[in-house]
Amino acid sequence: MITNTLPCTPRFIRFPFSSSFAEAGWVSRALPVICLEGSLVRLHVMSDNERTITFEDLPAADLIVDARYLGGTAGTIRDDPIARLLDVGNQGGFRYKGSPRQGTVKLAVLYTSRAETDWPDALDVQTGVLTYYGDNRTPGRDLHDTQRGGNLLLRDVFSAAHGTAADRQNVPPFLLFEKAAPGRAVRFRGLLAPGASTLSxxxxxxxxxxSREGHRFQNYRARFTVLDVPSVPRSWLRAVLAGAPTTTSDCPPAWKNWVDSRAYSALVAPSTMVVRSRTQQLPAETTERSILEAIHRYFSRWPQGFEECAVAVWRMIAPSTGRCDVTRPSRDGGRDAVGQYLLGPLADRVVIDFALEAKCYGPSNSIGVREVSRLISRLRHRHFGVFVTLSYFNAQVYDEVRSDGHPIALICGRDVVDALREHGYGTVDEVQAWLEKMFPGPGQ
Structure with missing residues (x-):
C-alpha cells in the first residue's frame, strides 16, 4: 500500500484512477484511491488483489481470510467495524457475546494492533499458530481478575479443549482480527481453535x-491454531450468536472436526522466496528503535561483547541450540561463534553444526555482500550459518543468499527486538538491565 497526504475537506470519498495521479507520483498502477476524513486527507492506494468490504456491507458479509473490513467515517466509536460485523462490543482485545464469568460466551473475537511492545502478539503463517497474550497487562490485579474477564475466558476454554467432545461443544469459536489501514479498518486473519497439535x-x-516499575504480575500467553477455513459463512455466525450449537449446519468442517476429535487442520502458508526490504528489517516504533540504539551504544567500545550478545539472541530465536562457543578474535576465521543445533528425541539427538557471525552495526549501516560472503566461504558441508546484526541486509545480498539457496539465517534489527520482547525485555530499561547482567564489560 502506498500512502500520501494533502489538505482536504473532511469526508470519505473514493477516487477513480487517473493517469494524472501516476504522473504526480501518487500511485504506480491503476488502483483505487481512498480519501479519509481529517484535516489532512490520506490517499490510500490498495493493491488490486486485496479484498475490501465497505462499512455499509459489513452486517451481511462473510469473514474472508486476509480481507479488509473498513470502518465508518462519523468520527465516533460507532465507526468500529468489528461491532458492525458482529454483536461483540467495540473496545478491547477480548470481545465476545455472552459473559466469561457466567460461562455463557457464544462467540469471541481476539483483536490485536501488534503495537504493544511488552505483549508481542504474533501469527506464524507458516505453521498456522497464533501467540496471543491475555488481558492482565499491568500490575495490581490477580491473573484472572481483569476488567473484561479475558484471562478467565482463556482458562476455561483451554481446559474444555482438553476435555471430551461435549466439553468442546461449549468452547466458543474465536475470530482473529488485526489492525489495518485506513483509520479503524481491520483485517480478518482466521477462525481459531485453542491449542495446537504440536504443543503440550x-x-x-x-x-x-x-514486572513493571518493580511490581511483578502474571499474564497468560495463549496459543491458538488458525483453522483451514478460507471463509466463515455469515449464516453460521448468525446461528451461533443466536445460541445454536457451534456444530450446527453451515459449520466449517475444520471446526466440527476439532470439536468432535480435537483434530487440528491448520491453515498453513509456506512462504515463497523472502527478500525483506530495509523497512521490514528495521523496527518502526520509537521504543523499538531506542532498544537497538541502547544495544549499539553498550557495545560501541567493546565490540567483542556483541558476539556473546548475538549468541544469546540466537538462543532466544532457536531454543534447541546446544553448545555454542565464541571464538577468539585472532582465530575466528570469519566466524564469531561455532555451535550445534539439536534435533530429534532427547534420548537420540541429531547434531547439526553451525557458524555464527555478528556485526554491531547501527541502523544506517547495512550488511553487504562482502560481510556475508565471508561467512558463506567458511561453511562446511551440511553446516548452516547464522548472521546477526542490529542493522539490515541490503537487497543485493538478501536476494543472492535466498536465490542461491545458502542455508543462512539472517537476523536483522527487527528480529533482535522481537526476540527480546518475546522474552520479557520490551523497554530500554529492561534491555539495559539485561545487558549489564549478562554481558558485564571488561573491568566490571
Missing part, C-alpha cells in the same frame, strides 16, 4: 511473569 498443554496456555 503447558505450552498452549502458560502463566508468565512480568
Amino acid at each position: 498443554s503447558d505450552d498452549e496456555l502458560a502463566a508468565i511473569w512480568r
